[in-house]
Amino acid sequence: MKFIIKQKKLLKILKKTTLIIFKNTINPxxxxxxxxxxxxxxxxxxxxxxxELVTAxxxxxxFSKGNITVAGKKLLNICKSxxxxxxxxxxxxxxxxxxxxxxxxxxxxxxxxxxxxxxDSFTKYSKFIIAQKKFKKIIKNSYFxxxxxxxxxxxxxxxxxxxxxxxxxxxxxxxxxxISTIFIKNKKYIKNSIIITxxxxxxxxxxxxxxxxxxxxxxxxxxxxxxxxxxMITTKLIDGDFPNYKNLVIKxxxxxxxxxLEKLKKTLNRISILSDSSFYGAKFYIKNNIMKITxxxxxxxxxxEKISIVNNYSDAIEFNLNIKYFLNILQNIENKTIFLSLKxxxxxxxxxxxxxxxxxxxxxxxxx
Numbered sequence: 001m002k003f004i005i006k007q008k009k010l011l012k013i014l015k016k017t018t019l020i021i022f023k024n025t026i027n028p029x030x031x032x033x034x035x036x037x038x039x040x041x042x043x044x045x046x047x048x049x050x051x052e053l054v055t056a057x058x059x060x061x062x063f064s065k066g067n068i069t070v071a072g073k074k075l076l077n078i079c080k081s082x083x084x085x086x087x088x089x090x091x092x093x094x095x096x097x098x099x100x101x102x103x104x105x106x107x108x109x110x111x112x113x114x115x116x117x118x119x120d121s122f123t124k125y126s127k128f129i130i131a132q133k134k135f136k137k138i139i140k141n142s143y144f145x146x147x148x149x150x151x152x153x154x155x156x157x158x159x160x161x162x163x164x165x166x167x168x169x170x171x172x173x174x175x176x177x178x179i180s181t182i183f184i185k186n187k188k189y190i191k192n193s194i195i196i197t198x199x200x201x202x203x204x205x206x207x208x209x210x211x212x213x214x215x216x217x218x219x220x221x222x223x224x225x226x227x228x229x230x231x232m233i234t235t236k237l238i239d240g241d242f243p244n245y246k247n248l249v250i251k252x253x254x255x256x257x258x259x260x261l262e263k264l265k266k267t268l269n270r271i272s273i274l275s276d277s278s279f280y281g282a283k284f285y286i287k288n289n290i291m292k293i294t295x296x297x298x299x300x301x302x303x304x305e306k307i308s309i310v311n312n313y314s315d316a317i318e319f320n321l322n323i324k325y326f327l328n329i330l331q332n333i334e335n336k337t338i339f340l341s342l343k344x345x346x347x348x349x350x351x352x353x354x355x356x357x358x359x360x361x362x363x364x365x366x367x368x
Contacts (some may be wrong), residue, residue: 001037001065001090001091002063002064002066002089002092002222003042003059003060003061003063004036004061004063004089004090005042005059005088006085006087006088007079007082007083007084008084008085010057010079010088011060011076012070013056013101014033014076014079015035015054015076015077015309016053016207016230017045017046017054017072018046018076018288019053019071019206020051020074020127021033021046021072025092026117027049027116027117028180028268029069029117030049031071031072031113032069032070032110032116032360033045033046033072033124034067034069034113034116035060035068036064036067037065038065040058040059040061041057042056042057042058043056043057044056045116045118046072046309047116047119049117049204049234050147050200050232050235051200051233051234052233052258053203053231053233054233055230055231059299061112062093065351066092066365067113067126068097068108068112069109069116070136070341071109072231075099075108075217075262078106078352082101082102082324084326086101088101092110093214094108095109095110096109097109097231111172118257119236120222120223121223122218122223122286124126125218125219125225126162127218127268128162128184128215128216128217129217130184130214130302131212131214132210132213132214132215135215135226135332136204137211138169138234139201139204139208140233141170141180141332141359142169142170142178142180143158143178143205143362144169144171144178144204144332145171145176146158146173146201146327147171148175148198148304152174153240154195154238154241154243155172155173155243157195157196157198157201158195159171159193159194159195159242160196161192161193162193162219163191163235164191166182166183166184166339167182167315168180169259170242174364175325175363175364176325176328176361176364177245177326177361177363178329178332179245179361180356180358181358181359182229186307187236188244192219192356194224195237195238195240196235197236197237197278198309200224200235200330203233204233207231207233208226209213213229215227217238222237223236223237224282234359249350249360250341250347253342253350254313254342254343254344255317255340255344256311256339257309257310257311257312257313257343258290258309258310258337258338258339258340259338260307260336260337261337262336264307264330264338265327267293267307268323268326269294270303271294271303271304271305271323272295272323274297274303275296275297275303275323277296277297278298279322280323281320281366282294282295282322282326283289283295283318283319284320285318286311286313286316287317289308289311290307290308291307291308291309292305292306293305293306293307295323317346318346318366320363320367321341321363322363322366325363326363329363330351332361334353335353339353339355341355348362348363349362349363349364349365353364
C-alpha cells in the first residue's frame with residue numbers, strides 16, 4: 001500500500017472513525033483502524049466489538065493498493081498537527097507504516113488486516129428509509145431511561161418497534177420509562193422489534209446529524225446498520241424479550257395536573273439540596289391547586305416549597321419520588337408546561353408536555 005492524500009481529506013474521515021475507539025487491553029487490535037485502498041478509494045473501519053463504523057474518501061494518488069491496520073488515535077494526532085493543504089505520503093515497509101509529511105517522517109507499528117475482527121455481512125435484512133434528523137430526534141426523546149449494567153440485560157438497551165407506518169422507541173431501568181413514537185411512510189417494511197445496545201445507541205447519537213438527508217436503516221436478527229452518504233454504522237443487537245410496557249400507560253387518568261415546567265425544575269433543584277443522599281427522595285402533597293414538595297436528609301435537615309398548579313381533582317393526594325429521576329425526565333422535555341397523569345392510587349406518575357403527546361414518560365413512586 002502506498003498513496004498520497006491531502007491532510008484535510010484524511011483528517012475528516014479519521015475524526016469520525018476514531019470516535020468509537022478506546023483503550024482495549026483485552027483485544028489491542030481494536031485500538032487500530034483498518035485501512036483498505038483500492039482504485040484510489042480509501043476505506044477506514046473501526047470497531048469497539050459492539051459497534052462498527054466505516055468511512056471512505058478518495059486519495060489524490062495511488063501507487064499501490066493494499067490493506068493494513070494502524071493505531072487510529074496516533075494517526076489522527078499526527079494529521080492534526082499539520083495544515084489542511086499538506087500532502088501526506090503513506091507507505092508500508094517491513095510491517096511499519098511510514099508517514100512522510102514535508103521533511104518529517106513518522107514510523108508507526110501495524111497489525112495485519114486479516115487479524116482485524118469484522119462484523120458479518122448483511123443478509124436477509126429488513127430495510128426502511130427515514131430522514132436522519134427524525135431518527136436522531138426519536139432516539140434523543142427516549143434513550144435516557146436505559147438501565148446501567150442491570151442483571152436484566154434486555155433493559156441495558158433501547159427497544160425499537162418498527163411498523164409499516166411508525167417507529168416507537170422505549171427505554172426503562174425499572175424506575176423510570178420513556179416512550180417516543182414517530183410516524184413514517186414505509187408501507188413495504190415488515191413489522192419487527194429489536195433492542196439496540198446502550199453503547200450502540202450512544203455511538204449512533206454522536207455520529208448522526210440533525211439534517212434532512214434520508215438514511216437507510218437495515219435490521220436482521222443480530223445487527224442494525226445505518227447507511228448515510230458518508231458513513232456506515234453497524235451495531236449489535238441484544239437478544240431478549242423486552243417487558244410488556246403498554247399496560248403501564250395511563251390512557252384515562254383520574255387526576256390531571258398542569259405545572260409550569262421551569263418553575264418545577266427550579267423547585268426540585270432547590271429541594272434536592274437537602275434530600276437524602278442515598279435515594280434523593282421527596283414527598284409530594286397535592287390539594288386543590290397547590291403542590292407542596294418536601295425533602296429530609298439523614299441529618300434531619302429539611303426543605304419545603306409550595307408551587308401553584310392546575311388540578312382537576314379535589315381530594316388530597318400524596319406520593320414520593322426520586323428527585324434525580326424526575327429531573328432527568330424534565331430536562332428532556334421542551335415546553336412551557338407539563339401534564340402529570342395519575343390514577344387515584346398514584347402507582348405510576350405519567351409525564352407529558354400535552355395530553356396526546358407521542359412522547360410519554362413515567363416514573364415509579366418511592367415507598368418509604
